[in-house]
Amino acid sequence: MPVYVDVDRCIGCRSCEVACHRVHGGIGHIHVHFVGDFASVPIFCHHCEEASCTIACFSGALYKDGERTAFDVKKCTGCGLCSLACPYGVVWTDKIAHKCDLCEGRAEPACVATCPANALTTDYELASRRERARAARAAAKGGRR
Amino acid sequence: MIKVDDSLCIGCKSCSNVCPSQNIVRTETEKMRSIHWKRCKEECDLCVEFCPARALTLVPFDETVQEPDLSFDLVACKICGSRYASEPMLRRIEAALAADSERDSEGLEWIRVCPTCRRSREAEMASRETVLERCRRGQ
Numbered sequence: 511m512p513v514y515v516d517v518d519r520c521i522g523c524r525s526c527e528v529a530c531h532r533v534h535g536g537i538g539h540i541h542v543h544f545v546g547d548f549a550s551v552p553i554f555c556h557h558c559e560e561a562s563c564t565i566a567c568f569s570g571a572l573y574k575d576g577e578r579t580a581f582d583v584k585k586c587t588g589c590g591l592c593s594l595a596c597p598y599g600v601v602w603t604d605k606i607a608h609k610c611d612l613c614e615g616r617a618e619p620a621c622v623a624t625c626p627a628n629a630l631t632t633d634y635e636l637a638s639r640r641e642r643a644r645a646a647r648a649a650a651k652g653g654r655r
Numbered sequence: 656m657i658k659v660d661d662s663l664c665i666g667c668k669s670c671s672n673v674c675p676s677q678n679i680v681r682t683e684t685e686k687m688r689s690i691h692w693k694r695c696k697e698e699c700d701l702c703v704e705f706c707p708a709r710a711l712t713l714v715p716f717d718e719t720v721q722e723p724d725l726s727f728d729l730v731a732c733k734i735c736g737s738r739y740a741s742e743p744m745l746r747r748i749e750a751a752l753a754a755d756s757e758r759d760s761e762g763l764e765w766i767r768v769c770p771t772c773r774r775s776r777e778a779e780m781a782s783r784e785t786v787l788e789r790c791r792r793g794q
Binding site: 515541589595603 | 667668669672673705707739740744745747748751752765766769770771772773774775777778779781782784785786788789790
């Protein structure tokens with residue numbers, strides 16, 4: 511997943527949703543979900559290594575391009591198979607399919623650049639460092655992760 | 656004119672989306688999706704080319720033949736009950752992903768859950784540890 515989420519940091523402001531809407535002509539591909547009163551989680555495309563959406567797509571509109579699960583709008587017929595094949599529910603179809611494209615052509619995805627809480631990152635090292643630090647803190651407190 | 660093999664059609668939105676002359680009409684209600692293929696004289700074969708199930712063929716125009724019409728009951732989501740897909744579409748995805756399903760303990764059960772509930776479930780999974788930790792701290 512080329513954009514990593516740190517759920518601990520997310521403050522549920524939904525800035526990422528706004529940023530995504532703005533750069534994709536009013537159609538957003540990231541949704542902030544609230545889990546009771548306890549947590550908020552931005553949900554978006556994982557860019558799965560073996561992506562079910564690309565397996566389901568019969569026209570070749572969805573395909574793997576390196577780490578990215580890319581989308582060729584010219585080949586899409588809007589059949590709806592990809593939306594049903596995504597285990598995370600993050601491919602939508604109306605007349606055509608739409609999903610996260612990692613803001614192709616921009617230096618950094620708009621959601622990552624916008625997040626005021628630094629909950630989103632494209633840096634795998636940073637994400638895994640945070641994860642290890644959290645595990646160490648939990649271990650120091652004697653709790654099990 | 657379009658001929659439809661109703662044993663092959665999966666009830667997707669492809670042909671009705673690609674038809675440039677609105678000769679394929681899709682009607683959606685809460686519980687059902689219906690597709691109606693009008694008698695057409697066009698020589699275009701976009702619908703045939705873009706049918707994922709290869710259910711369509713072009714045949715010579717014939718006024719006596721009835722216009723094909725198919726209806727699909729939409730399947731209800733296992734969690735929220737909202738109707739979200741045609742049965743043949745879900746079966747097709749199950750078949751396409753079957754080879755990979757062994758890796759996952761839950762198998763392909765998620766296909767019977769609507770995309771909205773899949774997102775909520777994913778949010779709950781991703782935040783499980785955070786929620787537990789915050790509950791502990793709050794006590």
